[in-house]
Amino acid sequence: MNVPLLDLKRQYKTIKNEIDASVAEVLETQGFKLGPNVARFEELVAEYSGAKRAVGVASGTDALLLALMAYGISDGDEVITTPYTFFATAGSISRSGATPVFVDIDPVSYNMDPAKIEAAITKRTKAIMPIHLYGQCADMDPIMEIAAKHDLVVIEDAAQAIGAEYKGRRAGSLGHMGCFSFFPSKNLGGYGDGGMIVTDNDEKADLLVSLREHGQTELYHHWTIGMNSRLDALQAVVLMVKLGHLDDWSNGRSANAEYYNERFSGSPVMTPHLEEGNRHIYNQYIIRVTDRDGLRAHLKEQGIGNAIYYPLSLHLQKCFASLGYGEGNMPESEKASRETLSIPIFSLLTDAEKDHVATTILEFVNAG
Numbered sequence: 001m002n003v004p005l006l007d008l009k010r011q012y013k014t015i016k017n018e019i020d021a022s023v024a025e026v027l028e029t030q031g032f033k034l035g036p037n038v039a040r041f042e043e044l045v046a047e048y049s050g051a052k053r054a055v056g057v058a059s060g061t062d063a064l065l066l067a068l069m070a071y072g073i074s075d076g077d078e079v080i081t082t083p084y085t086f087f088a089t090a091g092s093i094s095r096s097g098a099t100p101v102f103v104d105i106d107p108v109s110y111n112m113d114p115a116k117i118e119a120a121i122t123k124r125t126k127a128i129m130p131i132h133l134y135g136q137c138a139d140m141d142p143i144m145e146i147a148a149k150h151d152l153v154v155i156e157d158a159a160q161a162i163g164a165e166y167k168g169r170r171a172g173s174l175g176h177m178g179c180f181s182f183f184p185s186k187n188l189g190g191y192g193d194g195g196m197i198v199t200d201n202d203e204k205a206d207l208l209v210s211l212r213e214h215g216q217t218e219l220y221h222h223w224t225i226g227m228n229s230r231l232d233a234l235q236a237v238v239l240m241v242k243l244g245h246l247d248d249w250s251n252g253r254s255a256n257a258e259y260y261n262e263r264f265s266g267s268p269v270m271t272p273h274l275e276e277g278n279r280h281i282y283n284q285y286i287i288r289v290t291d292r293d294g295l296r297a298h299l300k301e302q303g304i305g306n307a308i309y310y311p312l313s314l315h316l317q318k319c320f321a322s323l324g325y326g327e328g329n330m331p332e333s334e335k336a337s338r339e340t341l342s343i344p345i346f347s348l349l350t351d352a353e354k355d356h357v358a359t360t361i362l363e364f365v366n367a368g
Contacts, residue, residue, distance in 0.1 A: 003353045005305030010348045022237035041236040050173040051198035053205035056231030060159040060181020063195035064092035067177045081129040083314035084333040107332045111138035127153040132161035135283035140174040165279035172198040194235040252347025253282040263358035285345035307342045
């Protein structure tokens, strides 16, 4: 039996009529750039995330860069983040002109270890960028306490975590700004690229609105240098339809996670840890085994989709060699890169598919 890691065609079939009608309406109006559909989607995401304002942009990467720009972070500044994440996190920091400063992760949650932050703070530090990795929020209370103590900005990389909760509050509303990605594979994924920034700060939200359109305040009048990063109306209407189904899909992922947790209980397979008081949306379901590469080859033989996030921590990437990090500097990140594997978790998995995935994994780890 073949089991895909993700099957967006199945999802589309369940919402085809809604999607097609929404897209057709935009095609009829020929209104593609920003406009009322984007504005409405911004309102819905702000409300869903528990934030006052939301600003739609062209991608999750742009969301991170624009958030840094809105706080004036640039040449000579430092931003603390982790190396166990998608490249866009540290890449956006470098693109702003600032320097990424890496701290290691907690080995259980895979999120930033708050206990390691203060040692990384210097007089050049301007911000902390925690990642809500795989769909679970970082431990934000101590992060915010450290930020307040040192007068730092906190920008949440919530690309994988829309709808995730930390002590009753939604991802994106926990720091000073939160950044989402609508890349097609995300829980809330568009039919192309898209992103969103949420914040309670009206002044910064207004600034973002200007920055996403080349820094203009009115057509052809530019008070600062921004960038071209608008959310398309076509993406907005697709995402509005999907937002109406998001909680059902996330709950389906959680149910699948519970199934896997039960099947893998007592085995050598380490399953995702859910922090008390959190809502995990399982953008990925990550398992951890000693012989990760052997298991991956076995799954491929059995037709089961899987993926490695992330095979080489950012502090070891060639493009960041000038930062001076080396092997052993971030031991938990490096170990996670060697031992973790993503398996199918999407909400439309069948019972037979889940059984095949779990049985195949258990056969491999128990044989060893």
